[in-house]
Amino acid sequence: MLVKQKIYEGKAKIIFTGPQQGTLIQYFKDDATAFNAKKFDVLDGKGEINNLISEFIMNKIKEKGIPTHFLERINSREQLILDCKIIPLEVVIRNIAAGSICSRLGVKSGLKFKEPLIEFYYKNDNLGDPIVNDSHISLLEWSTHTELKQVKVFALEVNNILSRYFLKVGITLIDLKLEFGRVKVDNRLVVADEISPDSCRLCDAISQEKFDKDIFRFDTGDLVSSYRKLAKRLGVIL
Numbered sequence: 001m002l003v004k005q006k007i008y009e010g011k012a013k014i015i016f017t018g019p020q021q022g023t024l025i026q027y028f029k030d031d032a033t034a035f036n037a038k039k040f041d042v043l044d045g046k047g048e049i050n051n052l053i054s055e056f057i058m059n060k061i062k063e064k065g066i067p068t069h070f071l072e073r074i075n076s077r078e079q080l081i082l083d084c085k086i087i088p089l090e091v092v093i094r095n096i097a098a099g100s101i102c103s104r105l106g107v108k109s110g111l112k113f114k115e116p117l118i119e120f121y122y123k124n125d126n127l128g129d130p131i132v133n134d135s136h137i138s139l140l141e142w143s144t145h146t147e148l149k150q151v152k153v154f155a156l157e158v159n160n161i162l163s164r165y166f167l168k169v170g171i172t173l174i175d176l177k178l179e180f181g182r183v184k185v186d187n188r189l190v191v192a193d194e195i196s197p198d199s200c201r202l203c204d205a206i207s208q209e210k211f212d213k214d215i216f217r218f219d220t221g222d223l224v225s226s227y228r229k230l231a232k233r234l235g236v237i238l
Ligand SMILES: Nc1ncnc2c1ncn2[C@@H]1O[C@H](COP(=O)(O)OP(=O)(O)OP(=O)(O)O)[C@@H](O)[C@H]1O
Pocket: 008, 009, 010, 011, 012, 013, 014, 015, 024, 069, 081, 082, 083, 084, 085, 086, 123, 124, 125, 179, 181, 192, 193, 194
């Protein structure tokens, strides 16, 4: 058993060394940030609900054959994960236009894409996570051409699995953000980080009620109670 040491504190989570070589502990904080941390608050209960939702979603995609870093939930705020070398990209899959694509390209919010649209953003807070393309990614050696091809296959498959799953409970998956990593012990490509309403846009398929971080971004309601409502619909909590 190794001694637990903090290795990284991000905006939403803290990463600690794990109990065995090759593992880490991911701790979900109550902190909420938006617009590259220009907006900040502490929302009681957010960490616990995101830990549960992310566990549920990671297991759901794992069941369908997508490799992930998730091993098990340890307690209400922590989960055991595989230690990965994170590919410095935010992989965004959009089914319906919302958020930055609307302001950047003048696309009307709510436009349904004929097929899922993939974008890559370079994970770098100092630069404001700029959008990049396949050439930047391979020439700047963030990922190889072959690996990126696999990232796209997994990303589209995750979007497919989750879109269908959410729709069964009457929820539309507007878009989602994924991070990928290479497992340090065997170099396997896996879905890492978290998949939660902090990293997806979700709304009720009929009423359009929102269940995601836009509630916090634009102060339109109580974020944690909306996340709890979503967790209930998914059967994650009673
Ligand atoms: N399996 C993993 N192995 C190693 N690092 C991971 C793993 N999963 C996620 N991470 C990283 O742990 C950190 C989680 O913290 P958090 O999400 O709060 O960061 P952040 O503030 O979004 O900042 P950034 O993602 O830009 O570092 C992220 O840097 C994420 O990329």
